[in-house]
Amino acid sequence: MPMTIIGTDGKHRCFGGQAGKEFYGQYHDEEWAIPVHDDQKLFENLILEGAQAGLSWETILRKRDGYRRAFHNFDVRLVAQMSDAELEALRQDEGIVRNKLKIYSTRKNALVFLEMQKEFGSFDNWLWAHVDGKPIVNRPQDFSQVQATSAISDAISKQLKKRGMSFVGSTIIYAYMQAVGLVDDHLAGCWQA
Numbered sequence: 001m002p003m004t005i006i007g008t009d010g011k012h013r014c015f016g017g018q019a020g021k022e023f024y025g026q027y028h029d030e031e032w033a034i035p036v037h038d039d040q041k042l043f044e045n046l047i048l049e050g051a052q053a054g055l056s057w058e059t060i061l062r063k064r065d066g067y068r069r070a071f072h073n074f075d076v077r078l079v080a081q082m083s084d085a086e087l088e089a090l091r092q093d094e095g096i097v098r099n100k101l102k103i104y105s106t107r108k109n110a111l112v113f114l115e116m117q118k119e120f121g122s123f124d125n126w127l128w129a130h131v132d133g134k135p136i137v138n139r140p141q142d143f144s145q146v147q148a149t150s151a152i153s154d155a156i157s158k159q160l161k162k163r164g165m166s167f168v169g170s171t172i173i174y175a176y177m178q179a180v181g182l183v184d185d186h187l188a189g190c191w192q193a
Contacts, residue, residue: 003142004189014143014187027061029192035135035181037124042180043113044074047106049176050167051097057175059097066095071106076117079110105166112163130156131182139188146185149174 007017007025014032017025036042048067052060060067070090072078087107091098113123120126130152140146153174160168177183186193 004187011191012189013192014185014190021058023061024058031179033135033178033181033184033186033192036179037128039113039117039123040074040076042123042127043076043079043110044068045179046113046168046176047071047074047109049172049179050105050109051099051102052175053102053167053169053172055097063096066093070096076110076113079106080114082107102167109165109167112160112165116163127156127180128182135181135184137184139193140185141188143187147174150177150183152182153177 004012005015005017007013008019008022009017009025011017011025011029013025013028015024016022016028036045044067048060048064051063051067068074070093071082087103090096090103091100096103116123116126136152138146149170153170156177157168157170157173160173174183178185
């Protein structure tokens with residue numbers, strides 16, 4: 001029997017939707033595993049997944065508006081131009097995770113992201129080529145059957161690290177692939193499956 005959660009609206013979900021976690025259910029319903037091809041959204045999700053390392057995704061979702069404010073709504077060109085002083089000031093911003101390495105990696109990753117846009121026409125072109133432009137669809141019965149990494153997340157991670165990005169380990173990248181729809185791991189009993 002698939003292990004889904006029944007939300008306050010009666011829908012069976014992989015996660016979220018319970019009382020007090022409706023925002024998490026909304027993320028599940030409207031974003032998770034839905035293919036993203038907009039570079040700005042791809043950049044946002046890449047940064048947020050990196051920020052999540054060691055924390056819960058709920059924590060990051062609750063701080064997403066803070067991240068959007070702090071990092072120019074994830075306009076990659078503006079983030080790439082942020083000064084050390086601007087980044088240092090963000091270490092006092094309670095609206096985001098105030099880890100120095102994560103904050104500074106946002107600018108570093110933006111610079112690499114811009115280089116990749118020039119090289120490939122868009123980050124989207126480069127990223128989706130790893131799955132031949134089509135989502136990988138899995139239908140696990142429960143989350144114990146969902147892998148944490150894959151050969152594709154390993155390859156993407158290795159390439160991004162080689163180009164100079166950080167907070168892009170294979171586990172982070174697999175979660176990123178789920179978030180932006182390269183992988184659809186909705187549970188078999190989920191209303192989205």
